[in-house]
Amino acid sequence: MTEQPLLDVTDLRVLIGGRHILHGVGLDVAGHGVTALLGRNGAGKTTTVRGILGLVPRSGSVRLDGEETVALPTHALVRRGIGYAPEDRGVFAGLTVAENLRLAERRGAGEPAYALVHELFPELKQRARQLAGTLSGGQQQMVAIGRTLLNTNRLIIADEPTKGLAPKVVTEVAQVLERAAEAVPVLLVEQNLAVVRRLAAHCVVLADGRTAHRGPADELLGDAEAARRLLGVGHGPLTPHTAEADS
């Protein structure tokens, strides 16, 4: 990677309740394609993402396109062009689908791309007036991803977007992310290695709150021994994690 990374995180530390959750994570997201953030459960993937966004108190350096953002409050960083689909989807249950999307509209981030969102997720248009809390898990994930596609972003961060979804919906979500990544770089936290294999060019692996490995994704996934050591997956063919295994 010779070009300047879009997102450059160095020595990210997070301290919650007097305990270090992250001890200095480093990662970079290339200016195009999908970068996967991997690691076993509890390795600190979600905390890393929340630390980057400033949703938890953190120190270190987070550079977006060369600009240091670690001192910025979350909303100011997001306004610089980040779309975020959190681990629990972060959908507002008491708001309708349309209101959830309208809330995500940002001024100065281009005309809201409702055409694109509705083309990718026609269901969201049909269910515009339904309360988001009454949607299925897959539909809620569509709302979460739809919110990241509504604005013209520089980076999309998706935290386990396929978690707990039916196999058919997993494929659908992966397709959408693949298409989104053609226009905007994506930082993807993912347990489903089949999805990683399909989408990610680069990967960063965390272990115990530290960066344990960085490199091309296919290289890691092709090396069964390294994959087992870093990700805790079994010998033999890499079986994708199932929803049951995660929850």
Added chain:
Amino acid sequence: MSTPTTETHERTEGPVTPAPRAGTPRLLRWWPAAVLLLLVVAPFSAVPVPGLLDGPLGSAGSLQLLATCLLFGALATGYDLLLGRTGLLSFGHALYFASGSYATNVFLLEAGLPFALAAVLGLLFGIALALVLGSVSLRVTGIGFSMVTLAFAQAGSILVSRNPGGITGGEEGRAAPAGLLPSWLVGIDHTANLYWIALAYLVLTLSVVAWAVRSPTGRVWEGIKENERRVEVLGLKPYGFKLTAFVVAGALAALGGIVHLLLTGGSTPQTTTSDFTLSLLVMVVLGGSGTRWGPMVGGILYTWADHRLGDLAGSGTVADLPAVLRVPLSQPLFLLGVLFVAVVHLLPGGLARLPSRLRAVAHRKETADQ
């Protein structure tokens, strides 16, 4: 040649300077005993304390004020068992204080019991009330707990002011029957005795709190304060531990109510109000919640300031000031409220944290100078 000389010079000086510093804490550790001794003999002293007290130290007026200060220092210490040690924000502490005072008074007035028996029954009543209402209130957590305690205390306050059966005296409150009290506790000549009782109550409260927080139960309280979920994960049920804290704090408050009954010669409905609990809260936060001496210092300072500011408000010095200064200065509660907000903002940890903060500033300055 000069360089090594400087080095040796520094080296010899190094260990010399800390030596007296290491000696002082050992002496300082005895300061509470020294202060206690001074407080015990205070009634025998005729030393004037201009500015702080109106009359000489041993005069009845001064002793009365000092005793009130000590009483509230102890009350705040007991209240902090909930707030600072267990992390429970109760808005109903006044209820247990008032129940000690009113129950004892009612046993004296209505049943004509001797004081010692009435006091024991009053204390038991306060403990039973704390046990019953605490076991109910603690079923909810967080701000819900605060509001349930507030509701119960408010119910008590309304009951007292409604004067059911004429036993509480309503808005007027009720004077304790002087005839039924031991003669050495009645009258201005015996203020010193009341003062010693207040002092004993303070020592008792400090001891109970210090002992309790160091006990195994106290360590669980600390865990509950930090993170209740983690205590649950360890297989402990926080409920019983929180109830223990609630009842111990309630018992101490009820005892304080009895001391207050003696000290003021009656029960007054002001002690049942939520404002009374809020003033305890202000004392604790002012002095430093969760510290050994902080709540006591806060309680003493608040009570003293409340009295002295009240006197100041009536004095000629304030009356001559322009309205802009006179109006706020004539309202002790205004000044204390503002002071409280200022402490919350500027001095997290209260006055108890002040010395270590000053030390830190001085240290930073020292290092900067070097």
Added chain:
Amino acid sequence: MSTLVLLTMTGLGLGALYFLIASGLSLIFGLMDVLNFAHGALLSIGAYGTWWAASGNLPGAGPGGAGFVLAVLFGTAVGTAAAVLLELAVVRPLYTRPREQVLATVGVGLAVPALLSGIWGPDARTFPGPEALSGTFGLLGAQVPVNRLVLIAAAVVVLVALRLFLGRTRHGLVVRAGVEDRAMVTALGIDVRRAFTLVFAIGGCAAALGGALGGLYFGSVDPRQGTSLLIFAFVVVVTGGMGSVTGAAVASVVIGLVQQFANYYTAAGLGDLAVVVLLAALLLIRPRGLTGRLA
């Protein structure tokens, strides 16, 4: 029958007053997790502001007609400004320390009534009002004071306005979303702190209006009025569900009526007691309030 009507109207008037305090309290708590102990003080500021203006201190304002409307507007504006100041100067700097935020409002709640009594004395002052609002009107054989109707009308207007604001505007959308999940709102690039100031302004405005009209209801103002009403507003907030404006409206009516009827038909003061015990009972049965959702 006439007693029943009078009690109902008085209970509704009282409920309306509770709603004006509780709606803001509920929004502030729902969005910020701050139980605003200074909310009663905001009501008192509104009441004293109106009283001061209507007593002939503000040019154009007075005890009658348009002058009184101006006085009410003035009192409400002062209360709103005080609420904004409270949020910006006292609450906001403690953003990362939620418990201290509550404590700081406790301090303000103590200081403001003391200041008011320092300036205008601790005793109740007669509240001036227009002739038209001090009379009574006949309703089903009962002579009902007009001021009850004024309070009810004001509460209905505030309720409708709040519902429109929450349902139809972007700021309202941000508030509703913030009540659910504050962090996620910021993660969508929205500065949620601006919504904090906004709900304080709205809450202060409603409470100050309650203070101005409460002066009519009680016929006088005194420094402790707001604080003594605050506890019943807490009951309403908990009964109606934290963060729910509609819940607060329903709960206000119920509490106001229960209190009036119980005070009249049982011993005086028992209604107050019943309401406070109701708070404890409700919290124990449903710790999160009755609806728990904003609407």
